[in-house]
Amino acid sequence: MEITLLQGIIITIVIMIIVVDRHLEALFIFRPIIVCPIVGAILGDLNTGLLAGGIVELAFAGIAGIGGASVPEALLTSVMTVVFAHITGNDVATSLALAYPFGVLMQFTWTIRNTAFTAFNAPAERYAKEGNVKGLMKLCFYGIVITMIITGILTFLSVYAAQAPLKAFVEAMPDWVINGFQVAGGLLPAVGFAMLLRVTLKGKYVPYLLAGFLFATFIQIDNVLPVAIMGVAFALMEYYRSGEKEPVTIKGGEESGI
Amino acid sequence: MASKKRKRVITDSDLTDLALLSVLNQACFNYERMQSIGFTASMGPALKKIYKNNPKVLAKVLNDNLEFINTHNTLLPYLQGLMLSLYEGGEDPETVKKIKISLFGPLAGIGDALFWFTLLPIMAGICASLSSQGNVLGPIVFFLVFFVAFLLRFPLAKIGYKTGTAALDKLQENTKRVSNAASVLGVTILGGLIATYVTLTVKTTIDIGHDATVNLQTDFFDKILPNILPFAFTFLIYFLLRKKVNTTVLIVGIIIISILFSFLGIL
Numbered sequence: 001m002e003i004t005l006l007q008g009i010i011i012t013i014v015i016m017i018i019v020v021d022r023h024l025e026a027l028f029i030f031r032p033i034i035v036c037p038i039v040g041a042i043l044g045d046l047n048t049g050l051l052a053g054g055i056v057e058l059a060f061a062g063i064a065g066i067g068g069a070s071v072p073e074a075l076l077t078s079v080m081t082v083v084f085a086h087i088t089g090n091d092v093a094t095s096l097a098l099a100y101p102f103g104v105l106m107q108f109t110w111t112i113r114n115t116a117f118t119a120f121n122a123p124a125e126r127y128a129k130e131g132n133v134k135g136l137m138k139l140c141f142y143g144i145v146i147t148m149i150i151t152g153i154l155t156f157l158s159v160y161a162a163q164a165p166l167k168a169f170v171e172a173m174p175d176w177v178i179n180g181f182q183v184a185g186g187l188l189p190a191v192g193f194a195m196l197l198r199v200t201l202k203g204k205y206v207p208y209l210l211a212g213f214l215f216a217t218f219i220q221i222d223n224v225l226p227v228a229i230m231g232v233a234f235a236l237m238e239y240y241r242s243g244e245k246e247p248v249t250i251k252g253g254e255e256s257g258i
Numbered sequence: 259m260a261s262k263k264r265k266r267v268i269t270d271s272d273l274t275d276l277a278l279l280s281v282l283n284q285a286c287f288n289y290e291r292m293q294s295i296g297f298t299a300s301m302g303p304a305l306k307k308i309y310k311n312n313p314k315v316l317a318k319v320l321n322d323n324l325e326f327i328n329t330h331n332t333l334l335p336y337l338q339g340l341m342l343s344l345y346e347g348g349e350d351p352e353t354v355k356k357i358k359i360s361l362f363g364p365l366a367g368i369g370d371a372l373f374w375f376t377l378l379p380i381m382a383g384i385c386a387s388l389s390s391q392g393n394v395l396g397p398i399v400f401f402l403v404f405f406v407a408f409l410l411r412f413p414l415a416k417i418g419y420k421t422g423t424a425a426l427d428k429l430q431e432n433t434k435r436v437s438n439a440a441s442v443l444g445v446t447i448l449g450g451l452i453a454t455y456v457t458l459t460v461k462t463t464i465d466i467g468h469d470a471t472v473n474l475q476t477d478f479f480d481k482i483l484p485n486i487l488p489f490a491f492t493f494l495i496y497f498l499l500r501k502k503v504n505t506t507v508l509i510v511g512i513i514i515i516s517i518l519f520s521f522l523g524i525l
């Protein structure tokens with residue numbers, strides 16, 4: 001289905017507001033699980049938005065730009081996953097893979113922005129020397145507004161202006177390419193999970209990983225909540241055990257590794 | 259330098275304002291000094307109050323804080339509250355600067371461990387599975403939990419201001435225990451998530467004669483262990499990440515290889 005100009009404008013405005021939160025990381029309304037249903041609702045398809053929110057959130061669960069690391073942006077990927085599902089009728093996994101390049105596009109834009117924002121440092125020093133707190137606030141305001149504007153432009157172009165060529169592009173793809181994107185959509189969450197494993201997995205946690213994996217593989221569950229409850233049980237065991245008088249143990253290194 | 263004034267000028271409402279203003283932390287985020295401008299600006303009004311009669315020191319303190327800083331956004335008000343109590347108590351700005359430099363890194367470590375590596379994946383796992391069933395509770399629960407996390411900024415500003423560095427030792431000590439337990443929870447859920455949300459099904463069938471075929475997926479892999487391929491694939495990515503392969507390269511690579519294997523009829 002087509003995206004109307006009005007829908008394009010509303011999505012752009014909403015994303016311009018949400019990107020402020022992405023920029024400041026305050027309320028976490030910029031996460032895919034929230035952005036996708038909102039975009040879906042604007043397009044009159046809340047259900048697709050919810051389904052997309054689930055899969056995109058998981059794909060990005062471990063992909064965090066910690067310490068200014070440059071990673072694909074979840075925000076525009078979220079928007080475009082819903083947009084692709086809406087305009088082409090493909091499922092959300094396929095749409096996620098199709099939407100990824102837009103996340104990379106936003107990543108590049110933000111890398112340029114983060115570089116350009118170094119220009120704020122000189123006036124900031126000048127204001128500081130004048131004891132001018134209002135001046136510093138003004139710079140913050142500029143930083144937010146500039147981010148809103150570049151994200152707004154990028155969103156409008158991606159969502160509305162590019163929809164006809166995008167649709168034509170996807171429709172021109174042979175079935176095996178679409179199928180390939182669908183396969184990729186099923187694999188992409190592994191990247192997020194692997195990134196999380198990289199920061200959390202230590203040898204002593206492997207049993208819990210296996211337990212969670214086996215539980216979800218062999219027991220029919222509708223959602224991951226039962227696994228979480230089992231995880232809470234393990235966590236409590238670990239918590240109380242670590243509270244007991246520490247026996248003489250060789251301190252494990254902080255290195256992750258199995 | 260700073261006059262030794264003991265008089266309290268920072269009120270509770272100033273600390274509330276500080277917690278609110280702390281959202282500006284990343285407003286001018288850049289690669290050279292990261293959060294410095296937002297960090298300084300958000301403390302600005304309170305500093306102005308402390309150094310009302312001493313514009314020279316105010317300028318120095320503001321300028322000090324414009325140096326590189328990169329810490330955790332939600333825990334930031336704790337550090338700022340602590341710094342304000344030191345500035346207010348007449349501590350030498352040089353000392354406060356040193357304390358700040360020694361604290362923002364560990365604070366970032368604690369915050370990232372608790373929020374990015376534990377709370378986010380757990381909430382993502384639970385809420386995404388609700389969303390995937392078309393349940394609006396997914397986004398709603400997610401929002402509420404992170405809203406509570408946001409509200410932590412207010413008590414954190416006060417704790418930082420009132421308890422000073424003593425709280426950090428306690429926090430760090432408890433964080434170790436809590437984050438250890440949280441890691442157990444997170445890793446258990448990750449195991450479940452891998453089994454549930456990574457899909458990899460081989461389509462290849464092998465003709466073994468007599469009109470019989472072996473379906474590699476259902477007759478072979480599933481017989482060994484269902485979900486063995488998603489598990490193996492996740493670990494492949496894990497090892498590639500440990501070999502410092504760039505994330506974007508990995509993602510683009512996965513898409514290209516998927517299309518290639520789809521063309522070959524394997525996936």
